[in-house]
Amino acid sequence: MDVFTLIAFASTCFLIFLKASTAIDSISPSEPLPHGKTLVSNDGSFELGFFRPGSSGNRYLGIWYKNIPVGTVVWVANRVNPINDSSGMLMVTTTGDLQLLSQNITVVWSANSTKAAQNPILQLLNSGNLVLIDGRDGNSGAYLWQSFDYPSDTLLPGMKLGWDLRTGLDRRLLAWKNSDDPSPGDFTWEIELQGNPEAVLWKGSQKYFRSGPWNGIGFSGAPYLGPDNLVFSYEFVSNEEEVYYMFSLKNKSLLSRIVLNQTDYTRQRYTWSEETRTWKLLTFVPNEYCDKYGLCGTNGNCDSTQLPACQCLKGFKPKSPGGWSSGDWSQGCVRNKPLNCQAGDGFIQFGTLKLPDATHSWVNKTMSLKECRGKCLQNCSCMAYTSLDIRGRGSGCVIWFGDLVDIRQFQFGGQDLFIRMSALELGYGKKQVVIIVISVMLTGMVVIGLLCYIWIKRRRKQGGGENEEMELPIFDLTTIVKATDNFSSDNMLGQGGFGPVYKMLIYEYMPNKSLDYFIFDQTKKALIDWQRRMHITGGIARGLLYLHQDSRLRIIHRDLKASNVLLDKDMNPKISDFGLARMFLGDQTEARTKRVVGTYGYMSPEYAVDGHFSIKSDVFSFGVIVLEIISGKKNRGFHHPDHNHNLLGHVWRLWMEERALEVMDTMLGDSYTVSKVLRCIHVALLCVQKRPEDRPDMSSVVLMLGSENPLPQPKLPGFYVERNLPKEEVSSSPIKCVSVNEVTISKLQGR
Structure with missing residues (x-):
């Protein structure tokens, strides 16, 4: 049995145990929550009460889904200090603090309100958020304390993962140790604060998986998770006050949650299937070889469609050729030709990438991509740059310093990255750049002039017409005759709406x-x-x-x-x-x-x-x-x-x-x-x-x-x-x- 099967079994047991309990809709200083009572949200979606996980004899205060047959705990208060007997009482003090008592005297867990309240009331919202409010404020949304600020191993819709920079609050998930023990394990998911924030999974003190930075549409390391779909909407906020990720459900009747599983070290997204009456696994990460953090070392690029998966970026070579050929890519790659900042470095554009680890990055939200390139060239320590936000024509600037770590190649999606290369690697110096630019400009002008002449001449022959743009290139008869060997049937592959298709006129043969x-x-x-x-x-x-x-x-x-x-x-x-x-x-x-x-x-x-x-x-x-x-x-x-x-x-x-x-x-x-x-x-x-x-x-x-x-x-x-x-x-x-x-x-x- 896997961990979720065990949790489901255990949860079912404690739910049966609580069937005879009495449900209330709020807790106040005059009415605490003892063992045998539960607090239920207005719509009956969630329930707060005491439970025993798995085969453990310990008891915890937690929140679970109420109206589904598979008991699923989404939040635990006293994760570190369980109650080992049948006692237990949750109290709201007259000053607005929460206290979980054992034997009616020992405080095993507590939560302090942000300010004093004259009429504190504890309620469980329909979202699964346990909130402490001042009764004088009504439902103003001004919470003295809320469980969404202190998540366990589960992220629910509307719950923020990330930082409140005003108070220093870090909202992060920590997995259960096992199905019998909800205390925090060593598997963590959080938003890492840096120049360009990103979501990171930690295994102990080691980075295990990262999402890639947010690019305005999504995380660059999750290109298949588009923002426009019929099920979820996503939000990522990064300003002077907050940095957080949050998802919401477009169909409010659905149930969905993200949970950390320490058994196999994965972050899993589940949706509830009413048809099968089970939780269905929708996505999980890491889910393939290239998801492993830093697999290919510095300046390496992981491509799951290649064998081996690790490749050095163009312009780089293995630092340890012997280790690389034997499958040890930990030492990564080094440059073929060293950079020379004074000799005119340039950039190579790489496409559809998961952007590098953003720990050593710098961000400017107002720069254009052209200005970003200039900024990077001015700093000899700048190794790469790209747009901060790729929506529309792109905006903002991100630049990286030092080695590039944890890059991944996608077949589509991802993001462009411009990586610094020496003039020798690019094959030209400053003078050559000027010559090439002038040559390209002159050639382009000649080509455009010829195309305009041919187009005008052709339009005149056809007696004018509407101002439609030219959608196809024009070839003269001599070129086509030569390319097709005088329209030889031996060169013809087939025929489409515009005529026959010839082998010299296609780019790839599909057998x-x-x-x-x-x-x-x-x-x-x-x-x-x-x-x-x-x-x-x-x-x-x-x-x-x-x-x-x-x-x-x-x-x-x-x-x-x-x-x-x-x-x-x-x-x-x-x-x-x-x-x-x-x-x-x-x-x-x-x-x-x-x-x-x-x-x-x-x-x-x-x-x-x-x-x-x-x-x-x-x-x-x-x-x-x-x-x-x-x-x-x-x-x-x-x-x-x-x-x-x-x-x-x-x-x-x-x-x-x-x-x-x-x-x-x-x-x-x-x-x-x-x-x-x-x-x-x-x-x-x-x-x-x-x-x-x-x-x-x-x-x-x-x-x-x-x-x-x-x-x-x-x-x-x-x-x-x-x-x-x-x-x-x-x-x-x-x-x-x-x-x-x-x-x-x-x-x-x-x-």
């Missing part, structure tokens, strides 16, 4: 072709079972999340479809064909075009009809793809003898009739899990809702696909009816050119 090659073929679809289909679905979701949120510029694909999802030799998906993609700058979230491009069957309603597109347009396309993956059928061209709906309408109809499993591809046999299938269908229907504001963003989609939290009910999907339009209707439809083989189509404008 397993595209997703539609498998899921829409009656023979080949048998090669991808449920697990592989879900692997592909998750890969597409994470790829879109990178485009929408984690890349430097927000990218809207605008033509996401099964044929544009390529598969490598291991069936890993890669989103392709960015010929129609648009980039958003700064805080831009949506745009409108007069030239609608995309593929009918995958386009969202607001885009196809009005030309409005945003990240929610791609979300709609993703939802269509998920339903196609599950069913093995195309959305457009779907036929059913009982109705004229397309695939979206068919799934919606089955969903409303609680027969959603009937949409499953029969080739999957029994390789799937019913709950997983229903969840995927549920998420897909949320993505294809008619109104873009109702659809989740991709960070929420990734979270929903990977968890078991309750989901909102989907609304009517967009474009859910398929009609066989006669020829005269096609010309008046929003899409002026439609192709049944799903090539890219455009809304043509007269010139």
Whole structure:
């Protein structure tokens, strides 16, 4: 039995013991809380009373969830001084102090109020916070004392983890020693105060795991935990008065908690499943090899996708080559070429990183990134810099001094870091820099001039037209003929909406072709079972999340479809064909075009009809793809003898009739899990809702696909009816050119 099973068992025992106890709603000097009575919150969510953990004979005063069958303690008062008999009484003194007595005389725990009170009252709030108030103040929120300031091993929604700098109060979690003993162990979670604060897990006196600094969106060491989701919201405050992290629940009916587990030294987030009547583990850290603090030593970079996982940063080499090759990376890496501050050092940009340990860092909240670079160059001890806040175009400045420790490489997410390098490592000196800059500027001017000339000349030939920006590069015929060996069929790989694809015109060859090659073929679809289909679905979701949120510029694909999802030799998906993609700058979230491009069957309603597109347009396309993956059928061209709906309408109809499993591809046999299938269908229907504001963003989609939290009910999907339009209707439809083989189509404008 693990520690949580033991805790659950023990808690159940003491809850049964307290069934006959009397519940009260407050404690005052005239009415203490003796053994046999409990204090209950107004909504009945939490309960305060005496309990015995596990097989221990000791008794403690604690708070637990009241209305769930698995007893779960979230706070303990007398962790260090248990009561070893049946006595015990919690009292509020007339001056507003709390005292826990044994044998009615010995004080085993006490808490002092911040100021004197004439009418002190102790109450348990619906949040699980035990508060001492002055009855004269009512419910003003002015607490004389609160348990949320002195957490045990559990962080609840609305509870602050961090510092009150005005009083020096450090709110941190300390794990239970074991299931029988709630006294503090050696596993701690706290906010470390420094130039750039971050959350740190300690194992004894050694750093065990750190979150990475907060970058305005999240912790740089947790890129998959996006701020915009349907379950949680996060807050990190760092000012002259407070530094703290806090999470809240968007759905107040949910139960969720973060707890430290000393048995396996992990920080775990649980949510309560009403369906299974158990706590479900949602996330935990550390959860993989590269989470271990400082695994690769100084100036090393841990990448869990590589073997070995530890790599020296570019410009560095192992300090101990023999130890490094044998798997001992503790000595880290040293520079290939030493820095020379007077000779013109520069920087190399590294992307998608967990930022280094911020112990030796400096922060300025008002500097731009350019000013930050200059500040770092002026100080010969500065080793790296980046933006403090990456929202929008970025703001603020963080610089690091000395060796860089505990860097980790992510595939997407993370943050950019600019690391100082010598001019010799960069391959140029000051004079070369000037020459290169001038050369690049001149070349750029020539190229821009040529492109403008070609564009103007082409526009004149076409008789003018609307002022649309040029979205694709222009190649002359001679270049294309040479690149394709005079359009040789031997060089052609396939054909898309813009024409044939040739080997000299692609950047990476995908041996397993595209997703539609498998899921829409009656023979080949048998090669991808449920697990592989879900692997592909998750890969597409994470790829879109990178485009929408984690890349430097927000990218809207605008033509996401099964044929544009390529598969490598291991069936890993890669989103392709960015010929129609648009980039958003700064805080831009949506745009409108007069030239609608995309593929009918995958386009969202607001885009196809009005030309409005945003990240929610791609979300709609993703939802269509998920339903196609599950069913093995195309959305457009779907036929059913009982109705004229397309695939979206068919799934919606089955969903409303609680027969959603009937949409499953029969080739999957029994390789799937019913709950997983229903969840995927549920998420897909949320993505294809008619109104873009109702659809989740991709960070929420990734979270929903990977968890078991309750989901909102989907609304009517967009474009859910398929009609066989006669020829005269096609010309008046929003899409002026439609192709049944799903090539890219455009809304043509007269010139």
